[in-house]
Amino acid sequence: MSAASLGTVRALPSSTWRTARWLVGNTLGILAVVAPLMLVLGVGVAPATMAYFGVQAPASLWSFAVEQAPGVFTLVIAAMTISQLATHLAFGMTRRSYAAAVVLSVVAIALLLALLVPLGYVLEAAHFRAYGWAHEAPDSLALALLTSVLRTAVWGLAGALTAAIWYRFGGFAGVVALPLTAIYPIVSAGMWIERADALGAPEAAMLVGLIALLGVAYAAVVAGIAVRARTA
Amino acid sequence: MTGFGVELRDVSVRFGATVALGGVTAAFLPGAISGLLGRNGSGKTTLLSTIAAFRRPSGGSVRVDGEAPWENPRVLAGIALVREAGDVPDVRVGEVLRYGAAMRSTWSGEVAERLLARFDLPRRKRVEHLSRGQRGALAAVVGIASRAPLTLLDEVTLGMDAPARYACYDELLADYLAHPRTVVLASHLIEEVDRLLEHVIVLDRGRVLVADEADALRARGVRVSGEAERVDAFVGDARVLRRETLGRSAVVTLYGDLGSDARARAREKEIEMHPLPLQDLFVDLTDRPGSADRPGGAR
Numbered sequence A: 001m002s003a004a005s006l007g008t009v010r011a012l013p014s015s016t017w018r019t020a021r022w023l024v025g026n027t028l029g030i031l032a033v034v035a036p037l038m039l040v041l042g043v044g045v046a047p048a049t050m051a052y053f054g055v056q057a058p059a060s061l062w063s064f065a066v067e068q069a070p071g072v073f074t075l076v077i078a079a080m081t082i083s084q085l086a087t088h089l090a091f092g093m094t095r096r097s098y099a100a101a102v103v104l105s106v107v108a109i110a111l112l113l114a115l116l117v118p119l120g121y122v123l124e125a126a127h128f129r130a131y132g133w134a135h136e137a138p139d140s141l142a143l144a145l146l147t148s149v150l151r152t153a154v155w156g157l158a159g160a161l162t163a164a165i166w167y168r169f170g171g172f173a174g175v176v177a178l179p180l181t182a183i184y185p186i187v188s189a190g191m192w193i194e195r196a197d198a199l200g201a202p203e204a205a206m207l208v209g210l211i212a213l214l215g216v217a218y219a220a221v222v223a224g225i226a227v228r229a230r231t232a
Numbered sequence B: 001m002t003g004f005g006v007e008l009r010d011v012s013v014r015f016g017a018t019v020a021l022g023g024v025t026a027a028f029l030p031g032a033i034s035g036l037l038g039r040n041g042s043g044k045t046t047l048l049s050t051i052a053a054f055r056r057p058s059g060g061s062v063r064v065d066g067e068a069p070w071e072n073p074r075v076l077a078g079i080a081l082v083r084e085a086g087d088v089p090d091v092r093v094g095e096v097l098r099y100g101a102a103m104r105s106t107w108s109g110e111v112a113e114r115l116l117a118r119f120d121l122p123r124r125k126r127v128e129h130l131s132r133g134q135r136g137a138l139a140a141v142v143g144i145a146s147r148a149p150l151t152l153l154d155e156v157t158l159g160m161d162a163p164a165r166y167a168c169y170d171e172l173l174a175d176y177l178a179h180p181r182t183v184v185l186a187s188h189l190i191e192e193v194d195r196l197l198e199h200v201i202v203l204d205r206g207r208v209l210v211a212d213e214a215d216a217l218r219a220r221g222v223r224v225s226g227e228a229e230r231v232d233a234f235v236g237d238a239r240v241l242r243r244e245t246l247g248r249s250a251v252v253t254l255y256g257d258l259g260s261d262a263r264a265r266a267r268e269k270e271i272e273m274h275p276l277p278l279q280d281l282f283v284d285l286t287d288r289p290g291s292a293d294r295p296g297g298a299r
Helices: A015-052 A062-090 A095-114 A116-131 A141-169 A171-190 A201-222 B044-051 B093-103 B109-118 B132-146 B162-178 B190-196 B214-220 B228-235 B262-268 B278-286
Strands: B006-015 B018-028 B033-038 B059-064 B079-083 B150-154 B182-186 B199-204 B207-213 B221-227 B239-246 B249-255 B272-275
Touching: A015 A062, A015 A095, A015 A116, A015 B093, A062 A095, A062 A116, A062 A141, A062 B079, A095 A116, A095 A141, A095 A201, A116 A141, A141 A171, A141 A201, A171 A201, B006 B044, B018 B044, B018 B059, B018 B199, B018 B207, B033 B044, B033 B190, B044 B059, B044 B079, B044 B150, B044 B182, B079 B132, B093 B109, B093 B132, B109 B132, B109 B162, B132 B150, B132 B162, B162 B190, B190 B278, B199 B214, B199 B278, B207 B214, B207 B278, B214 B221, B214 B278, B221 B228, B221 B278, B228 B249, B239 B278, B249 B278, B262 B272
Parallel strands: B033 B182, B033 B199, B079 B150, B150 B182
Antiparallel strands: B006 B018, B006 B059, B199 B207, B221 B249, B221 B272, B239 B249
């Protein structure tokens, strides 16, 4: 092929990096709506409603929101995994670079989501003080942030892997793989991670290992996916 | 020569018990516009998907620019498979162009913008809200602006209205002439794409029925008409694709080399001889006795 005949040929960063940037950028659009909503509902509306009805709030509502949010994130990642692969291939890139980009994006988005965690606790503490309620936040917000990153990444990759299994092997295999989405609750229960700041170095290392394992498994499944026909 | 060539050797694709491609051996020439023709279910989309590494073949080998395309970054970077539904991100139309610019090193932003205006595509509308014709037009924009060394267009014009389809052909041809590359057009609208094609492959039930230069193919398809006995005598051993009779007259569609003196012999026997449009030839080549949509006429 003569490059000159095709007009301008530009040098681009690696396809993994380009795709990850695109995926994170698109997810940021969703997060720009979801994150403020989470803060307003979890830290603002929920305590205000309880105060209105004279109900004593638990030590922290935000900790509940923080633990549940990755489940929703899992669904977003799972949907993204299915819809974007054909586009990625149609624009001349490999499954390998797609899988790497998805893993990179999940970790990046987990990090961005985790930044909300300390902010939520600080705002919630101020709101609780206004009602004269006792507030309980993790002793170490940094550790809470790390826990959140690892938890969200595990949830997200488990969702991506489940969706990839469903797409590659069909509905039955997808149903069989569904328990994968509960891997974080199972593993954290096994490690007795009950509090957001109770994560020790061995547990953190184990979760990092789990993230790596899920990433490798995801790449292996995506490597053999045959893209299905699409009609208008 | 410019663009990626494609070599297919005994390529088969099976979906369970269904054979979508049953041993396809063919080549798409580098730097040419080729037509991939075939009836519904003939295996066109499966073949293009296999070339673009959307799926692995069940057997045989696919070579694009001399290498297997499966997970081959160099080769895949030079392939653009554009299907009618459009494999584009589900974002606003304007963002699709930004995606193309970000992902394709050969992307022409200038061409994309011009085509967007020509097809009157709403920049701020999300892809999922576009009509079928608009999605086809967007797919055409992506396919042409990608300027990929191997551009595979799978029925992109099917849902577009006539002015948009002709605009698409004109733009494709103009950009191809300015920046030659390999283009494979799979289309049912043979009459419309006929003028673009330099090479034609006809698939039928997962096998190659015909693979030839478009001009050679056009020259082999002939329709002769006249008094039935004379026509039959003229036809001789030539391959008859269709024979229709009306009273004592007969119209016969032939495929093959009739020899250099065919016109003189026809004149001598008072037989009229007409070249066959590619579409008619395709219909006759792929017509199946007993099929529901078989055109009328005795064989």
